[in-house]
Amino acid sequence: MERYRNSGGDSGVSTFEIGSDYIIVKFSGTAKTFRYSYGGGAGQKHVENMKRLARSGSGLNSYINRYVKNLFDK
Template sequence: MERYLDVNGDSGVVGYEIGDTYIRVKFSGTTRIYTYSYQSAGMNRVENMKRLARSGDGLNSYIMRYAKKLYE
């Protein structure tokens, strides 16, 4: 799992792992890892989350707005 950069220092995301058709996200304050896949969240959302994870900015906000309960 890669550490999330969090360029603004205000994210609840601490780490992520990217696969071909999914992204796994670890949030602060929990040991659970959430998997958002093409099947559960849709390709467009997952690809947006991958892009945000790599950039280190906006991932937590995006998940809370568009994919909060769409994990596997």
Template sequence: MSSNHIKYRNLGGNSGVDTYKIEEESIEITFKGGSTYLYTYQAPGRYHVEQMKLLARSGRGLNAFINIYVKDNYAKKLR
């Protein structure tokens, strides 16, 4: 787990999300396979990033939200 990453609570029990890191205008998400993506206000946009932050903090629905609304619209693949 990278520095400042928080373990996703996965209250639904079947999420592909492992950890996340929230910044002012972005969220970085590491999936269980080890891939890490950066989502910013530029891509996929402020609305989606803010929704992802809420879902990350709540521990439920983040993976589904990404799969339905965001898909491959990320700013950068970090690893």
């Protein structure tokens, strides 16, 4: 897992892992991880947007809360 840069300083995201068709996100204060994938509820468009935000270190937590909060793989 790679540490999330958190440019804004107020993100709940702590670490992430990027794969070809998924992103795994871990939030601060919990050991649980959340996997968002092309084949899961999030879909390709959201996963690619999340990858871009994770790499940039800004906006990932807000994006998750707004668009994909409950669309993680179950």
